[in-house]
Amino acid sequence: MTLSYSPFDEAIRMNPFPVYARLRDEAPIYKSSDPDAWVVSRYQDVLSVLKDTDTFSSDAMSTVMMGVDPRAMQDPSVDPTAIENMMAIASAMPFPIEELGRSRNLIVSDPPQHDDLRKIVNRGFTPRRVAAWEPRIRQLVAECMEQVEDAGSFDVIRDLAVPVPVIVVAEMLGVEPERRADFKRWSDTLIEGITGSRRREGFVKSGVVEMLGEFARYFGKIAERRRSEPRDDLVSVLVNAGGDEGGLRPMELVTFVLILLVAGNETTTNLIGHAAKLLLDHPDQLDAVNRDRSLIPNLVEEVLRYESPIQLLFRRARVATEIHGQPIAENEVVCAILGSANRDPRQWPRGEEFDIRRSTQGHVAFGFGVHFCLGASLARLEACCVLEALVGDLPKLRQRNPQLQYVDSNLVRGLRNFELELAA
Numbered sequence: 001m002t003l004s005y006s007p008f009d010e011a012i013r014m015n016p017f018p019v020y021a022r023l024r025d026e027a028p029i030y031k032s033s034d035p036d037a038w039v040v041s042r043y044q045d046v047l048s049v050l051k052d053t054d055t056f057s058s059d060a061m062s063t064v065m066m067g068v069d070p071r072a073m074q075d076p077s078v079d080p081t082a083i084e085n086m087m088a089i090a091s092a093m094p095f096p097i098e099e100l101g102r103s104r105n106l107i108v109s110d111p112p113q114h115d116d117l118r119k120i121v122n123r124g125f126t127p128r129r130v131a132a133w134e135p136r137i138r139q140l141v142a143e144c145m146e147q148v149e150d151a152g153s154f155d156v157i158r159d160l161a162v163p164v165p166v167i168v169v170a171e172m173l174g175v176e177p178e179r180r181a182d183f184k185r186w187s188d189t190l191i192e193g194i195t196g197s198r199r200r201e202g203f204v205k206s207g208v209v210e211m212l213g214e215f216a217r218y219f220g221k222i223a224e225r226r227r228s229e230p231r232d233d234l235v236s237v238l239v240n241a242g243g244d245e246g247g248l249r250p251m252e253l254v255t256f257v258l259i260l261l262v263a264g265n266e267t268t269t270n271l272i273g274h275a276a277k278l279l280l281d282h283p284d285q286l287d288a289v290n291r292d293r294s295l296i297p298n299l300v301e302e303v304l305r306y307e308s309p310i311q312l313l314f315r316r317a318r319v320a321t322e323i324h325g326q327p328i329a330e331n332e333v334v335c336a337i338l339g340s341a342n343r344d345p346r347q348w349p350r351g352e353e354f355d356i357r358r359s360t361q362g363h364v365a366f367g368f369g370v371h372f373c374l375g376a377s378l379a380r381l382e383a384c385c386v387l388e389a390l391v392g393d394l395p396k397l398r399q400r401n402p403q404l405q406y407v408d409s410n411l412v413r414g415l416r417n418f419e420l421e422l423a424a
């Protein structure tokens with residue numbers, strides 16, 4: 001069969017791994033049409049692309065997914081729809097258009113600008129700040145577990161894997177409890193609209209523009225308030241950061257929180273959801289974890305490797321280059337498949353096997369290099385706390401819903417539902 005792969009193809013959502021294996025073996029550099037991108041799938045190639053920020057720019061994270069390309073302001077031929085998209089976003093934002101133009105954005109920026117921004121946001125995620133969340137995370141997990149244990153049957157995603165990370169990020173940002181449901185709705189609209197099936201409808205129809213406006217009005221106000229009356233929270237740290245870098249401007253704060261919304265919520269939810277499923281699918285490994293809880297941290301790393309919550313990243317060639325002898329022209333897009341790199345047998349013996357005892361050192365589920373995930377230690381902490389509370393109950397439970405649904409996205413991989421009930 002001819003090899004055919006497109007990063008946004010819904011047909012492979014449930015199981016993209018066979019096509020990843022073919023890409024690695026038959027076409028380590030492959031041209032996809034939607035989006036128009038060179039695809040790399042082997043571990044070493046993914047690593048090389050992510051490492052080399054002189055050659056590969058992160059601005060493709062916004063040009064490919066958001067259809068927003070600031071270069072189009074100077075030269076509309078770069079992407080004629082980019083201006084349309086930018087104008088639609090600008091009109092929904094409570095900020096002057098110049099503010100949009102000069103606003104820095106962590107995930108899409110390259111060094112040296114990225115280094116300055118990263119220094120600011122690192123202050124909100126120091127090991128001390130993250131560790132300080134542990135008692136609250138354990139309390140949230142205990143509350144969720146109390147409810148599910150009483151219920152007899154429950155949905156791991158809805159009742160445990162969604163609330164814990166969403167509440168933690170919302171509390172970090174000072175979102176009022178009554179706005180938490182909005183927080184989750186914003187996150188879902190964005191992910192489906194930019195990486196899922198609603199992508200085809202365009203920004204306005206998919207609801208993304210409206211969502212961005214609502215989101216920016218809400219966090220723009222919080223940013224203003226924390227600037228004049230700082231508290232001991234993340235937003236206050238970010239908008240009031242002193243030193244050479246200065247704090248984040250309101251629009252920059254909104255953009256950063258948007259990254260936290262997606263990068264911080266869905267990913268950790270999906271890590272927890274897949275961990276529960278993989279343990280039920282591998283009773284011997286569940287038994288091992290229950291005998292020795294010190295295996296949990298490596299279990300978390302193996303789930304990250306095996307079912308990477310972020311499957312793909314995009315980069316743009318800043319200069320002409322080549323990969324496996326294939327010339328890549330300046331400005332062409334490269335898609336790096338993390339989910340494939342993490343199973344590449346050239347790097348991982350028995351890469352397609354889930355094994356909580358293997359060495360997981362070097363997996364790229366959190367990316368690599370300057371953009372390495374800012375929230376990795378928080379995600380690990382949350383996942384460990386949830387699993388420590390859940391693994392003891394899992395042997396008594398069985399899967400209730402025969403049909404699993406996946407998150408409507410090819411970039412974010414995770415289960416939408418995973419219902420469990422007491423085994424007879």
Ligand code: HEM
Pocket residue numbers: 058061106107108118169259260263264265267268271308309310313364365366367368370371372373374375376378379
């Ligand atoms: C299992 C959970 C998570 C996974 C798999 C994950 C994955 C990733 C990946 C692959 C990147 C690199 C993006 C790139 O190179 O373009 C990244 C960046 C980032 N992540 Fe995470 N993430 C997770 C949880 C979190 C959490 C909990 C937060 C914060 C609350 C967070 C915040 C960020 C931020 C701010 C960046 C951008 C860093 C930069 O550009 O310098 N992530 N994440």
